[in-house]
Amino acid sequence: MFEGESKFHHIPEDSPEHVEMQRRRSKKESSTFGESSLTLAENKSETAASAKEGDLTAEEREKILEQSLGHEREIFLRLVEAEVEGGNSLKRRKKAANEFLEEAIRDKALQQELSESLGISVEDLSPEQVTEGLRNKQLGVECFQKMLKVHVAEFHRKAEGVESIIEKYREEFLVIARAAVKNGYLPTSEEKLLSRLEGIPSRVFDTLEGAHVAEEEDGAISLNIDIPSEAIRHVVYHELVHAIAGKSIATYQEKEITMTHEQKHGLKLRVEAPGEHIITGRFSWLDEAVTEETALHLLGEREDEVGDYQFERLFLKSMIDAGVPEELFRNAYFEDYDTEADPGQRMPAWHALAKKINEVGREKNIKMKDFSTMFKQ
Known part of the structure; x- marks a missing residue:
């Protein structure tokens, strides 16, 4: 979808630009009121x-x-x-x-x-x-x-307790995710899994400062101090699924300013809005739906009874029921942008997903691009 963007220059995940971006994100700290x-x-x-x-x-x-x-x-x-x-x-x-x-x-x-x-x-x-x-x-x-x-x-006393619970579930997630890689449910490698989970910070925020909204690109497990203890495991799993998602790192040039973005993160794509000099997200709703479904599967919970992003997941389910195989969504979600491949071949799993959705939606005149900004917040 963004292979032809002239202002984007794709760079390796271990590039100095991306390492610096991750370093800045990991230094972000939670704040306590006063x-x-x-x-x-x-x-x-x-x-x-x-x-x-x-x-x-x-x-x-x-x-x-x-x-x-x-x-x-x-x-x-x-x-x-x-x-x-x-x-x-x-x-x-x-x-x-x-x-x-x-x-x-x-x-x-x-x-x-x-x-x-x-x-x-x-x-x-x-x-x-x-x-x-x-x-x-x-x-x-x-x-x-x-x-x-x-x-x-x-x-700080309460935050220490939350941090210890987060650490317990982080270790549990790693064990379950490694097993899911081995049995083929997670289409990624164990090496990539370990690399992306390494060093992910966790932050506990003071609700009195304002309820924090986590972002998958924030590079951290972020929770508010008032989160119910029974919900922590669920949130940790959801955020760690975001962390191991496929990605594309790119620099974006606008005049003298150069910015580094995760242009693809899971199923969320960042593109330049047509006719505007701004970067905007596409398919965020689909990204969250697949993230939540994957987290629930790893949690071993019944997906029809629990979970967040329920409207997004219902729409995802309707596409699966219409004939789009579930694994196509996961394959595209965990796919990295291949900078070494020829143009048009750098995201084959994404293109396979788009092709199938277009195929299934042909009778109703629905195309993949029609879904890009649904449930926009």
Whole structure:
């Protein structure tokens, strides 16, 4: 589909450009609500104290904290007080904000300060009263700083637990995937499987920062801290199937700018939009459908009862039921772009899939290209 694109130059997977792209992606870190602002406040305080050559006054400390943490406090209060009518992400963030308050109330070191500042007993502390105290400044910015520190420590404690579960399922996936390569279900090599799974980082995100949406090209297993423990295995398998998918690495030249893309990743293709100087994705829905079906197969779960991307998978099933063999989708999904082959022969499995879909859809005047942007988000 993109073999004739003049602005794309296909490069090997071990090329310096791709290695550098992977290195940058692997360095991406998850962020915890307030953590960077806490660091900023500490650095500013140290710099100010050093310049003064002495301790800061209470007013000076408060001013620095207000400058560094005031914005975070306002964001937090908006989340707590937000009226949620729809939108799963906002609901999750609001729930996380309430948990933030509960963490502060449970903390033994903070309880007494909250109680004294609000003029109520420890037993009577509630999220609503703490919120009101932050809003009317009964609880000062220094108290909010302590609440943030409690949250950051609690987040990292929980994240360690999630990371250990991820590691367990990563090892399990490798065993199952190797067996699937040997029995022919996964049309790839064991060498390629091991290479692509090596060094994949995992990241746990703070839902209070905003629900993270994982991308298969992000090069990591990315989960939000509020993910139910029973869902972790499923997500890990799905993301690792993305990781072992067939790919094509290409540089894209636009004037003086050179960008490196995974132009083919599974069944998702990146092409230049007709008449536009932008790179756009095609067949993303089909890529996700095949990824999820493959993950469910490896998980050993009943595909008609569980799983994500249900609409996409239903449409995939309808094509299989219409006569497109399931293995054609998997073959194209795991196929790498062959830079050494002649033009027109570099993605034979993809072309075989497109040919069969066009064949099956002829009676209904449906062609492969008609499916490229379905379920576009």
